[in-house]
Amino acid sequence: MAATLTSDVEIHELRAQLQATAWRHIVVLTGAGISVASGLPTYRGPGGLWTRPDIEEVPDAAMLARDPARIWTLFGPLRGSILTAAPNPAHLALADWEARSPETTSFTLLTQNVDGLHGRAGSRNIVELHGALLRTRCCNPACTLSPFEDTAEHPAPPLCTVCGQPLRPDITLFDEPLPVDAEWAAKKALRECELFLAIGTSGTVAPASNFVRGAKYAGARTLLVNLTPMQPRHPDFDIEVLGRAERVLPLLLGAAS
Template sequence: MADSFTNDDELQRLRDRLRATAWRQVVVLTGAGISVASGLPTYRGPGGLWTLREAEEVPDAAMAAREPSRVWSLFGPMRKHLRAAAPNAAHLALAEWESRPVPGRTFTLVTQNVDGLHTLAGSRNVVELHGSLLRTRCGNPKCGLPPFEDLTERVQAEPCERCGQPLRPDITLFDEPLPVDAEWAAKKALRECDLFLAVGTSGTVSPASNFVRGAKYAGAWTLLLNLTPMQPRHPDFDVEVLGRAEVLLPFLLGEEA
């Protein structure tokens, strides 16, 4: 059972431990909750996109094959919000933490988000598990057209200039496998992880929901920072911290004044 840290004294002890230990392999997993302060909604939290769409289909592999324009009608308009969004204090705290010169330490930031805000904040070793909504690719896996940067607010699927098949957002939909390179990089980092920090994630979407188990198997100290408690509590998290990421991460990870 995870310990919950909610008051100032407990948070200070947690901060002290994070600073005192010479972590060798840090893995951070982020979900949509870290971007709420940037004006972007969550997916499964209160008021989340999939909560609001309970009566509708969620975008999955079948929708992409059957109605590619339907996928664009859901995700294309979101690009307007991504263009207007800026990294918040939580993104910046993680980027600053990664940038500190710590001999022998490796740092991997694995994100389920498709908003590109970690890279914009300055994080370097970012693994995008679900791709990026700021890119477009061909829906034909045999086409060979590389994904390209695209901020167009498309609402209809357009044909690929190379093969004629419908273009699609470069994101992973429900019932689709993760990008091979991204999944490999995440699992490789977890194999030697000694500190695992999950931020702003519901912990219910596989396979990312199983990453904490891999980190725990490797002997890592495991922390969850989220606005709401995980239900049910995951036995492989040692610590659960409740609060806003943009407030807590600068405090927990920031250098002493």
């Protein structure tokens, strides 16, 4: 069972241990919990998007095929929230950690988030597993239109200027596969992983929920930073650090004093 850390003393001791090792391959996985301090909601936790009484079903591939307008109704208003949000200390701590890593260290940030806050914080090697909400693409997979930056909320689905099919947010819905390039990059990083750090994720959405298993198989040390304990506990996490990401990460990842 994973060791659980909650106090500042324990977190500082863990930081010293991490800094004493010359990690060659670091992989970080982030979920919605890291963006809560930026004013963005989680999906399944208290007050999460998918727990709202007006949402009777989660947005999946079938909903997109049946009613693309419903997808825009759910996700369009979130664009305004993302535009007014700013990276919080958790995002900044990860960007600083990457910037301080030696050139001999590969650092891969896998994110389930679609808010783009990691990039705005300064992180460089980002793999957007679920796409980006501030991009739009065509529903037609055979269309030649490239995804493009788009901040409009679109109360009704706009039509593609190339093929005439409805456009959609450039995000991965439930029952849709991950983007091929993102999945390939994630698998490559996990095969070489020596230190795996997951932050603010429920651990229930595949395939990201299985990434820690892949890291553990590669022999990595595995850590989870989350507000509440994972239920049930995942046997492949070595250490669980409980607390708000925006407070824990600066303590855990900060430069040695």
